[in-house]
Amino acid sequence: MQNDEELIAGSMDGDVRAQKALYEKYAALLMGISYRYARNHADAEDILQDAFLKIFQSLSRFRFEGSFEGWMRRIVVTTALNYMNRSKHIRESLAIEAMSYEVPAQQEEASIKLNGNDLMICIQSLPDGFRTVLNLHAIEGYSHKEISSMLQISESTSRSQYMRAKAMLAMRILERNKILVPVDKAG
């Protein structure tokens, strides 16, 4: 197995084997990220494909000053946001979600926890705006100020949508758990 540096150098030289190796090494991880932002599996793959194209074309700009994985994650997140923005998913949905979703004030969020796959299904089931804000703040660690400029929304919108998203996710987790429990018992 070649290390990242060798794979990057080979990919920059146009070596298809190195490109493939780099892709195979990180595709699953980055697909996991794009899946969190996308509406469905097909969108997630489109985002991943766009992101990898950008990664290969921008390798010369990677300075080896930070984590290569972190650099790629940022590209995937940016690509996902652009992808959603292209069809105005995020902003429109944020406006709609603010009006139409009744979200319980507080769920028993810490009591029930799903495994990774089920949790991702729950996250993906959230409305676009909620999902995006939740991903950016809770998982990627962006501040509400940064999110407001990334999504061109106000900081307070970001904050309130995040609270709603979190509550809705907790609710979805509970629902999901109800579905899963009988199955588990049966199994």
Added chain:
Amino acid sequence: MDSFEDYLKKEAAGFRMEPSDKVWKGVQSGLQQKKRRKAIVYSVAASVIILLLAGLFFIPGTSPAPVSSDRSNNNNDKVNTPSVQPPVANTAPEAKTTAPVTSSATLLHTNKGTGNNNPPTPVAPLTDKKDQFVLLTTLDPLFMFQVPVHEGGFLSKYIIFDRLPVQPYTVDATQAPDIKEKTRMPDTRFFITGGTNITHSLHSGIQAHFIKPDAGINIMAGVNHTVFTRVQVSAAVSYQYTRYRLGVASITPEPFTISQKATPIQASYRLTNESFALNHTHRVGIPLLASYTLFNLPASKMSAFGGIEPSVVFTGKYLIGVPGSDRVFNNSSYVRPLNAYYEAGLSYSRKISAHQAFLISYTLQRQALNNFIGGLDIKEHLLHQVLSAGIAF
């Protein structure tokens, strides 16, 4: 950060999902498409540059300046030098011009040397007075003089027009048989000259490389930008002449390495054509260079190189004789089959993408001493300093 967020973060960090095969296929085809598009863009850009430069350098200019038909038969018993013209320092009196000087014009200075063996012939002199500048309005030497070619030797004192980037210092000794008779400069002169010149030329070339398991051909084209700074010291006793060094145009196609990898097997040629006023030089060489990589990062590489380049050099000079004598014009060519250029330099390349690179190199090149026959023995130390830049793909 509450425990729910911690939980989300932890689960998300460990989450993996295998994409389907079509993602990789899409990535591959996207990369290929981009590569093709870039190649087309660069090809078109290179073609446009080549055509523009070719047009600039090869299309003849306007008609030559009128040459005086008035002949003067006065035998100059001394040789004057032209007035100070940058970058040549000179102490000689101001010369006259027959037409206004323009930036693209070439100045010629005629100089006199009488020769006992030089009977006058009915050819039109370039100028009716000695020490006169003749303004020419074309850059192409082939269009400059429409005067008969005289088949004499190098019996007249003449003026050499040099391209500035060549010969930062030159020691020339003219040993034509009757040179002493022609020499009328009364005193010993000492010149210190200096200057900076900038020339632009076209770079293009082709290079094959072989690196296991890859082999390929690099084709490059670009603009060569040469900045030349020199300090010249020259001394003369009795027959020193003065040069004008006006850079006009240089076309230097030569390949250079664009690969980020080392190229253990490398074949290249160098074809250099230089034309300036009355001189024209064509050189074909095979650079035998060794290089050492100073650093080789994923995106950029810097190398130092040095070596020797065996060359065959064809040189031609149109010589201007003395008004009033028959040695008015002469065209002569030499072939220097055994020539060597020593060169060393630095090159830096930066990848634009997998198949394109920007390259900048600085080369210091010195020509070995050479002698050539034909009545003239000239020792030349040529020093080229070439700063070149281009995009290779």
